Amino acid sequence: xxxxxxxxxxxxxxxxxxxxxxxxxxxxxxxxxxxxxxxxxxxxxxxxxxxxxxxxxxxxxxxxxxxxxxxxxxxxxxxxxxxxxxxxxxxxxxxxxxxxxxxxxxxxxxxxxxxxxxxxxxxxxxxxxxxxxxxxxxxxxxxxxxxxxxxxxxxxxxxxxxxxxxxxxxxxxxxxxxxxxxxxxxxxxxxxxxxx
Amino acid sequence: xxxxxxxxxxxxxxxxxxxxxxxxxxxxxxxxxxxxxxxxxxxxxxxxxxxxxxxxxxxxxxxxxxxxxxxxxxxxxxxxxxxxxxxxxxxxxxxxxxxxxxxxxxxxxxxxxxxxxxxxxxxxxxxxxxxxxxxxxxxxxxxxxxxxxxxxxxxxxxxxxxxx
Ligand SMILES: Nc1nc2c(ncn2[C@@H]2O[C@H](COP(=O)(O)OP(=O)(O)OP(=O)(O)O)[C@@H](O)[C@H]2O)c(=O)[nH]1
Ligand SMILES: [Mg+2]
Numbered sequence: 001x002x003x004x005x006x007x008x009x010x011x012x013x014x015x016x017x018x019x020x021x022x023x024x025x026x027x028x029x030x031x032x033x034x035x036x037x038x039x040x041x042x043x044x045x046x047x048x049x050x051x052x053x054x055x056x057x058x059x060x061x062x063x064x065x066x067x068x069x070x071x072x073x074x075x076x077x078x079x080x081x082x083x084x085x086x087x088x089x090x091x092x093x094x095x096x097x098x099x100x101x102x103x104x105x106x107x108x109x110x111x112x113x114x115x116x117x118x119x120x121x122x123x124x125x126x127x128x129x130x131x132x133x134x135x136x137x138x139x140x141x142x143x144x145x146x147x148x149x150x151x152x153x154x155x156x157x158x159x160x161x162x163x164x165x166x167x168x169x170x171x172x173x174x175x176x177x178x179x180x181x182x183x184x185x186x187x188x189x190x191x192x193x194x195x196x
Numbered sequence: 197x198x199x200x201x202x203x204x205x206x207x208x209x210x211x212x213x214x215x216x217x218x219x220x221x222x223x224x225x226x227x228x229x230x231x232x233x234x235x236x237x238x239x240x241x242x243x244x245x246x247x248x249x250x251x252x253x254x255x256x257x258x259x260x261x262x263x264x265x266x267x268x269x270x271x272x273x274x275x276x277x278x279x280x281x282x283x284x285x286x287x288x289x290x291x292x293x294x295x296x297x298x299x300x301x302x303x304x305x306x307x308x309x310x311x312x313x314x315x316x317x318x319x320x321x322x323x324x325x326x327x328x329x330x331x332x333x334x335x336x337x338x339x340x341x342x343x344x345x346x347x348x349x350x351x352x353x354x355x356x357x358x359x360x
Contacts, residue, residue: 003232004201189354
């Protein structure tokens with residue numbers, strides 16, 4: 001749920017990176033952080049375990065520029081992907097404007113991808129959101145790995161509805177900004193629709 | 197969408213700011229912050245310039261959300277007040293009208309009793325202001341608020357955002 005502030009002429013939107021454990025959500029944010037000019041970004045916060053698994057969330061505020069005289073800010077969050085952190089995932093999804101579903105391309109993670117996508121659907125529905133309505137894009141991450149599944153295969157399993165989709169390798173940054181742009185664009189389109 | 201969007205106009209913002217600024221004095225506080233439940237900073241006042249308010253807002257919202265989750269597990273609707281005591285500074289966090297978070301940072305120039313007392317009054321005022329904001333938002337959503345700057349957004353505008 002975006003926050004429009006006419007007083008400071010700002011608009012704030014919330015983007016959540018969702019997906020199974022170790023699929024590369026945190027790595028996406030780290031790449032965005034490392035490639036963004038200092039004046040456009042705030043501090044990145046990672047609430048993580050000692051082994052660098054996300055415990056509650058990562059948070060990265062971005063100020064991208066102006067649109068119609070309004071400063072446009074995006075707050076990027078990741079959820080913890082490990083199955084047993086479901087209660088935390090629900091909390092982070094609250095008030096979301098757009099979702100990036102990060103899938104792990106490794107063949108042996110396909111079941112985890114499907115499970116996580118189902119979990120996303122359930123958790124969105126619980127809050128009265130519909131995955132088709134919230135601006136949602138799919139990222140097929142870890143395309144660089146030799147055990148990556150064929151794209152067609154993944155599409156069939158994870159994206160039958162034909163959401164915008166991107167191949168990525170978050171460790172090198174390939175596809176990371178393309179994904180972010182697509183979800184941001186979707187959110188701004190929604191906003192336009194709502195004001196129309 | 198499920199919730200109505202939070203839209204804040206200049207006049208609403210001034211009202212919120214006035215309450216925030218008064219509370220700094222009334223409670224002898226170092227800093228007052230009004231944060232949206234989703235982690236957006238709405239208003240601030242006090243002497244704590246230069247701290248990272250974006251992070252403060254997001255972590256406060258995360259903490260309130262986590263505590264709210266805990267409340268449900270033990271059968272409470274909410275734990276609306278949180279208090280963290282530090283060596284020097286203390287943090288008093290209140291959830292107002294289920295939607296807005298009021299953060300008070302104070303040291304030994306004030307006391308928990310005083311903060312509690314003043315927060316009660318300011319909280320009621322904020323609740324009223326945000327109820328009005330909410331009403332306005334619902335009305336304008338029902339009418340379809342053409343004429344907001346976002347009705348005019350073009351693909352080009354959006355692309356330009358990323359050209360930096
Ligand atoms: N080869 C390869 N490794 C990747 C890629 N993206 C992430 N990784 C690695 O995968 C591991 C897990 O990445 P994270 O970003 O921490 O995963 P996460 O999704 O945040 O995991 P949780 O916090 O547990 O939900 C790290 O060792 C990353 O370096 C990629 O595109 N290619
Ligand atoms: Mg992570």
